[in-house]
Amino acid sequence: MKLIVQRVDNASVTTENGVIGEINKGLLVFIGITHDDTEENADFLVKKLCNLRIFQDENDKMNMSVKDVAGEILVVSQFTLYADCKKGNRPSFVNSADPNYANKLYEYFIKKCKNEVKKVETGEFGAHMMVKINNNGPVTIILEK
Numbered sequence: 001m002k003l004i005v006q007r008v009d010n011a012s013v014t015t016e017n018g019v020i021g022e023i024n025k026g027l028l029v030f031i032g033i034t035h036d037d038t039e040e041n042a043d044f045l046v047k048k049l050c051n052l053r054i055f056q057d058e059n060d061k062m063n064m065s066v067k068d069v070a071g072e073i074l075v076v077s078q079f080t081l082y083a084d085c086k087k088g089n090r091p092s093f094v095n096s097a098d099p100n101y102a103n104k105l106y107e108y109f110i111k112k113c114k115n116e117v118k119k120v121e122t123g124e125f126g127a128h129m130m131v132k133i134n135n136n137g138p139v140t141i142i143l144e145k
Contacts, residue, residue, distance in 0.1 A: 001037040002081045004030040007139035011074050013123040014130045021121035026071035032081025033102040041145040042109045050116040076123035
């Protein structure tokens with residue numbers, strides 16, 4: 001499981017049906033799931049994500065978590081995080097999990113995030129989405145398990 005985590009002032013995700021998820025101060029999380037990922041991987045990454053100290057404290061040091069600042073989380077599925085570009089110029093996605101399996105773990109990940117943070121918004125699994133990001137810093141962290 002791979003997460004691209006961005007500290008944001010706000011972010012939103014839109015499909016053909018309009019805005020389906022939006023947050024203010026918090027974390028935008030792109031999540032990629034591979035074949036051998038498990039609920040235990042998700043549990044580990046949810047704890048790491050929700051306790052990751054990347055928000056400024058009163059001394060302007062990155063010392064606060066999304067929970068500490070009452071921040072929000074927007075989770076967006078992104079199978080392309082497991083693109084393999086070693087051969088040729090067209091990415092291979094053989095390392096991405098089967099969509100049915102990935103969707104179950106995606107939903108599990110979201111449920112676990114909701115146990116940690118008050119507001120968790122999402123994209124739409126498997127949909128074509130437009131993501132707007134107002135990245136603060138910019139701060140972008142990669143988490144893997």
